[in-house]
Amino acid sequence: MCDHCGFVDYVNPRIVVGVVCTWEGRLLLCRRAIEPRKGFWTIPAGFLEQGETPEGGAVREAAEEARAEVAIDALLGVYSVPRISQVQMIFRGHLLSPNVAAGEESLEVRLATWDEVPWDDLAFPSVVAALRHFGEVRGLLTFPSFRVTLGG
Amino acid sequence: MCDHCGFVDYVNPRIVVGVVCTWEGRLLLCRRAIEPRKGFWTIPAGFLEQGETPEGGAVREAAEEARAEVAIDALLGVYSVPRISQVQMIFRGHLLSPNVAAGEESLEVRLATWDEVPWDDLAFPSVVAALRHFGEVRGLLTFPSFRVTLGG
Numbered sequence: 001m002c003d004h005c006g007f008v009d010y011v012n013p014r015i016v017v018g019v020v021c022t023w024e025g026r027l028l029l030c031r032r033a034i035e036p037r038k039g040f041w042t043i044p045a046g047f048l049e050q051g052e053t054p055e056g057g058a059v060r061e062a063a064e065e066a067r068a069e070v071a072i073d074a075l076l077g078v079y080s081v082p083r084i085s086q087v088q089m090i091f092r093g094h095l096l097s098p099n100v101a102a103g104e105e106s107l108e109v110r111l112a113t114w115d116e117v118p119w120d121d122l123a124f125p126s127v128v129a130a131l132r133h134f135g136e137v138r139g140l141l142t143f144p145s146f147r148v149t150l151g152g
Numbered sequence: 153m154c155d156h157c158g159f160v161d162y163v164n165p166r167i168v169v170g171v172v173c174t175w176e177g178r179l180l181l182c183r184r185a186i187e188p189r190k191g192f193w194t195i196p197a198g199f200l201e202q203g204e205t206p207e208g209g210a211v212r213e214a215a216e217e218a219r220a221e222v223a224i225d226a227l228l229g230v231y232s233v234p235r236i237s238q239v240q241m242i243f244r245g246h247l248l249s250p251n252v253a254a255g256e257e258s259l260e261v262r263l264a265t266w267d268e269v270p271w272d273d274l275a276f277p278s279v280v281a282a283l284r285h286f287g288e289v290r291g292l293l294t295f296p297s298f299r300v301t302l303g304g
Contacts, residue, residue, distance in 0.1 A: 035277070
């Protein structure tokens with residue numbers, strides 16, 4: 001939104017940051033309380049804000065959406081969605097405590113085992129991709145970040 | 153710039169994309185024809201545009217600034233500059249031919265050996281970091297991307 005005249009537009013590509021994070025192997029998932037895709041499951045993620053690092057933004061999103069305290073350990077993947085001019089940087093991290101709770105943009109949060117991930121009820125293709133990629137590098141301390149272009 | 157009222161502002165963080173690329177081990181460097189840091193050396197890099205993938209933007213910048221045809225092979229590093237709300241994604245790539253020439257934003261271009269890199273005349277801290285990181289992973293087919301926060 002233009003602060004000057006109030007007109008809303010997206011002139012530049014926007015950066016989304018998020019994190020796949022775990023507590024004792026369980027994945028932190030949030031059920032969206034807002035559109036788009038209200039009611040579907042996601043990872044903590046949102047638009048990078050002014051003056052933030054991507055890692056800092058991902059930590060903030062986990063705090064806002066899941067009242068979670070998270071430490072980042074790696075860049076899991078970069079998911080480009082050129083149709084909507086988004087670049088999503090999704091990190092891998094771990095929870096510093098199992099104390100999580102729904103923030104304002106979440107209906108509920110949960111710590112899901114791998115077998116409990118609701119694959120058919122995930123909010124966005126990038127969430128599916130990031131969780132799959134998380135599974136592929138589980139047990140690896142370091143790995144090359146995934147790079148994927150998504151159509152959706 | 154707001155297309156509606158013409159007001160210029162930078163509300164969102166901006167994405168810079170660029171590439172460290174080589175021909176037979178020689179690094180493609182460009183001497184800047186524009187401010188900031190006119191006359192100093194850099195790698196092809198610039199703002200990601202609407203509807204581009206980061207990789208596509210880096211290839212475009214190499215074409216514009218050095219008339220170079222480049223293929224991307226890895227994400228070298230993510231350099232955050234929160235003070236100016238920039239996230240720089242620098243790739244590693246290789247030239248598809250040694251035919252390079254100064255584009256409109258370059259005074260000259262060169263293919264420099266490692267020993268010829270003008271370290272004291274590089275344009276930006278992120279260029280220094282990306283070239284150093286390129287040297288650290290030379291010979292490695294895959295590697296975890298570097299992640300650095302820069303103050304400048």
